Amino acid sequence: VVEAFEHELGVAPGETTEDGEVTFRAVECLGGCGYATVVAVDHRYRQHVGPGDVQAIVEELRGHS
Amino acid sequence: VAIREVLLAGTDARDLTKLDEYRAVGGYDALPKALAMTPDALIELLQAANLRGRGGAGFPMCRKASLIDRRSPKPTYLVVNADESEPGAFKDREVMGRVPHRLVEGCLIAAHAIECKRVFIFIRGEYLAEYEILQAAVDEARAAELFGEMDITVHRGAGAYICGEETALLDALEGRRGQPRPRPPFPPVQGLYNAPTQINNVSTIATVPAILAGGVEAFKQIGVESSPGTAIFSISGNIVNPGNYELELGTPMRELIYDLGGGIPDGRQLKAVIPGGSSVPALAPEEIDVPLDYDSLQKIGTFFGAAALIVVDDRCCIVQLALRSAKFYQHESCGKCTPCREGTRWMVQILERFEAGEASVSDIELLESIGSRILGRSLCALGDFAVYPTHSYITKWRDEFVAHVEHGGCPYGGESSLEGIVAPLDQHTHSPVAEVPA
Numbered sequence: 001v002v003e004a005f006e007h008e009l010g011v012a013p014g015e016t017t018e019d020g021e022v023t024f025r026a027v028e029c030l031g032g033c034g035y036a037t038v039v040a041v042d043h044r045y046r047q048h049v050g051p052g053d054v055q056a057i058v059e060e061l062r063g064h065s
Numbered sequence: 066v067a068i069r070e071v072l073l074a075g076t077d078a079r080d081l082t083k084l085d086e087y088r089a090v091g092g093y094d095a096l097p098k099a100l101a102m103t104p105d106a107l108i109e110l111l112q113a114a115n116l117r118g119r120g121g122a123g124f125p126m127c128r129k130a131s132l133i134d135r136r137s138p139k140p141t142y143l144v145v146n147a148d149e150s151e152p153g154a155f156k157d158r159e160v161m162g163r164v165p166h167r168l169v170e171g172c173l174i175a176a177h178a179i180e181c182k183r184v185f186i187f188i189r190g191e192y193l194a195e196y197e198i199l200q201a202a203v204d205e206a207r208a209a210e211l212f213g214e215m216d217i218t219v220h221r222g223a224g225a226y227i228c229g230e231e232t233a234l235l236d237a238l239e240g241r242r243g244q245p246r247p248r249p250p251f252p253p254v255q256g257l258y259n260a261p262t263q264i265n266n267v268s269t270i271a272t273v274p275a276i277l278a279g280g281v282e283a284f285k286q287i288g289v290e291s292s293p294g295t296a297i298f299s300i301s302g303n304i305v306n307p308g309n310y311e312l313e314l315g316t317p318m319r320e321l322i323y324d325l326g327g328g329i330p331d332g333r334q335l336k337a338v339i340p341g342g343s344s345v346p347a348l349a350p351e352e353i354d355v356p357l358d359y360d361s362l363q364k365i366g367t368f369f370g371a372a373a374l375i376v377v378d379d380r381c382c383i384v385q386l387a388l389r390s391a392k393f394y395q396h397e398s399c400g401k402c403t404p405c406r407e408g409t410r411w412m413v414q415i416l417e418r419f420e421a422g423e424a425s426v427s428d429i430e431l432l433e434s435i436g437s438r439i440l441g442r443s444l445c446a447l448g449d450f451a452v453y454p455t456h457s458y459i460t461k462w463r464d465e466f467v468a469h470v471e472h473g474g475c476p477y478g479g480e481s482s483l484e485g486i487v488a489p490l491d492q493h494t495h496s497p498v499a500e501v502p503a
Contacts, residue, residue, distance in 0.1 A: 028224075030191050031155050033301035033375075034308040043193055 001037045002026065004054035022061060066320035069287065069313045071275045071295045072268060076163045082198050084205045087166040093211060095277035099174040100213070104135065107178040114276045114284050115293055119156075120146055120229075120266030121341070121370050123292075123359040126175075126273075129263050132253035133179040139260035141181045144238065144252075145172060147188040147199075147267045148222050148229040151342030152393060153373035156297035157267035159309045161188070161195040164271070165202035169217065171270035174277060176215050179263055184217040186267075187234050190224045226397035230445045231264045233399065244401045245445035268297060288314035292358040296372045303378035303482070305330050314358040322353060322376060334379040337462075341370020343390045344450030346457035347377075367457070382481035383462040384469055387455045388416040389483055394451035405448030408439035412451060419466060422474030429466050433459055 002013065005024055011017055013026040032038035035047035041061055049057070075081055075090040087093070099107055112127040133141055145168070149157040160168060172184045188196050196219065203217050220238055227233045228243040235257050237243035256262020272294055276284045285293045292314040298321055301307045305327030312321065318340065322328065329335050337347045340357075345368040348355070355361050359369045377386065395409035415432050418424040436452035443449075459466060468476045475481065 029150065029152065031149060031158050031189070033153050033155055033373075034299055035155075036301070036307075045194070 001039065001049055001051055001054060004051040005058070008054050008058045022058075066312070066316055066324045068311055068325075069295050070311050071287065072160055072167065072271050072297055073164060073311050074275075081164040081166060082162075082202060084166060084202070084209060087164070091278060092166055092274075093170055093206075095274040096170055096173055096211065098277050099177055102177075104178050104180055107174070110281060111178065111273070111276065113281045115291075116269065116272055116276065117292055117359055118266055119268035119272070119296055119372065121151070121344075121368075123369055126265055126269050129253060129265065130175070130178050132251070133261045133263055134254060135180050135261070137261050139258075140183065141179045142257045142260055142262040143172060143176045143179060143181045143184045144231075144235065144257060144262055144264045145184065145186040145267055145270055146229060146231060146234060146264055147186050147192070148234060149189060149192070149267070149371070150226045150229040151344060151371040151373055152390070153299060153301055153339065153342045153375040154371035155299045155301075156309055156372060158192055158195050159297055160267050160271050161192065161199045165195075165199040166206065167274055168199070168267055168271040169202055169206050169211075171273040172217055173211065173213075173215055174273050175263070175265065175270055179261075181263075182215050184215065185238055185257070186217060186219045187222055187228070187238055188219060189222045189228075196221055225399075226393075227399040227445075227447060230447065233445065234264070235262065244399045245443075245447075247444055289356065289358050289361075291360045296357070296369075298357065299371075299373040300326050300376065301374070302376040303329055303333065303381075304376040312357065315356040315361070318348075318353045318355050318357050318374070321357065321374065326376070329376065329378050335376065336379045336381060337377040337383070337386070339375040339377070339454060341368045342373040343375065343393065344368075344446075344453060345370045346453050347461065349461050368453075378482070380477075380480070380482040382475055382477045382483060383458050383465040384416060384419045384475065385477075385481050385483040387458045388413065388420060389486065390454050391416055391451050394447060398447055402443035402445075402448070404439045404442040405451075408435055408448055409451045411435050412439075412455060416455075419469040420475050422469070422472070424466075424470055426467060426470050428470075429459060429463065 009017055009024050011024050013024055016023040030038045032047055037049045039046045039049045079086045081087045108130050116126045117123045118126055147157055176184050200219050222228050225243055228237045230245050232246035233243040252262040252264055288294045295311050295313055297309050297311045299309050310325050335350045339347045355365055362369045391412045395413050398405045398409050400406045415428055436456055439448040439452050
């Protein structure tokens with residue numbers, strides 16, 4: 001999932017995209033061990049995220065921003 | 066093996082986040098029963114139910130209540146620990162997100178037992194959705210005039226494992242940096258704002274309405290004699306069906322793992338189970354017939370903990386597993402006590418030597434020796450939590466440590482399931498979520 005985001009956003013964890021719109025961070029526990037992988041998008045959690053879901057998440061995020 | 070729902074009862078059929086729906090399943094019927102009793106009679110009743118704390122230590126809930134000095138000129142406080150932070154645990158999240166009113170009702174009952182007018186629920190900052198649901202339930206119950214002279218404040222933590230430790234939680238709640246306090250005095254004597262304070266886990270308090278509603282005898286029919294009731298078990302890791310399962314205490318661990326959990330994926334073999342969250346000694350496959358209750362787990366040298374089972378399959382390097390959890394506790398050590406602050410760091414450094422192929426066999430003894438000098442030597446148990454699992458790995462999987470020495474590094478050669486998951490911890494940061502978005 002991390003690699004998919006790196007590919008989709010073109011930045012590594014801890015970095016912000018060149019246009020300043022998206023910051024990608026690796027975060028600690030979001031309390032979802034049973035629902036891995038958990039991704040927090042603007043404070044809201046997505047559960048059971050697989051690499052295949054990443055493109056849609058980024059497009060949705062880009063659409064919002 | 067059967068699901069037995071007390072905490073989550075009714076959540077499948079109805080949306081119990083709503084007051085009307087919760088009332089439709091008998092919700093808030095226990096409250097007037099409790100309020101009609103004197104605090105002493107209520108404590109006696111809860112004592113007879115022998116409800117043990119679901120947060121980790123398993124301390125009888127009512128012993129905490131009976132220690133509260135109700136003659137103190139200061140107010141008494143009830144604090145609910147909703148700072149669920151133990152790796153592997155996500156049971157309280159389920160309670161708050163699905164049946165927040167049961168927690169609210171439990172708070173009002175437990176508060177009456179200690180003549181408390183002000184309840185605080187300390188919820189971890191990362192539980193944003195659950196906070197919103199819980200706050201809405203509190204507001205709804207208050208508007209329905211269920212609170213009487215009592216009130217409930219939901220306080221969001223800022224994200225630190227240590228704040229789940231009860232005295233650090235109190236400091237954080239008071240607006241200070243969350244660090245443990247020396248004991249004695251214990252919180253029932255001198256807790257929040259130096260006033261008598263009872264602190265209980267979410268699941269403990271949310272079990273209270275069922276005891277009042279159905280009576281003590283009916284409650285004691287559930288579970289085992291030494292630990293009546295149910296618990297929500299969180300199961301995660303290398304398991305086909307991860308998630309939360311509410312079961313009677315005393316249910317054999319094997320049934321949870323293989324029947325409900327569906328066993329280990331892809332035909333792999335079970336290697337270890339960490340039964341109570343990452344802080345407790347791990348069990349080997351031949352030990353998983355143990356009943357899931359406080360005393361049975363303690364009898365075989367581990368703990369019930371937060372009822373969080375982490376299942377580990379045979380792809381996992383035990384040294385990496387030890388390193389992953391030691392790094393977590395090193396990172397989360399608040400730094401107040403030297404044995405924990407320095408000791409967890411040393412443990413990480415030694416474990417890294419094993420992985421790098423720079424360890425000798427004597428480093429196994431060194432690791433044990435450092436661990437034994439962390440245990441019990443700090444204000445809280447955080448340092449101990451790094452030691453318990455590590456010591457169990459050394460005891461039960463010593464051959465893997467030796468193999469790292471003989472092989473000159475990790476014998477898994479990059480194929481361990483934790484490979485690469487160990488390193489990124491360095492770049493992990495806590496969730497930045499502090500404010501509730503508009």
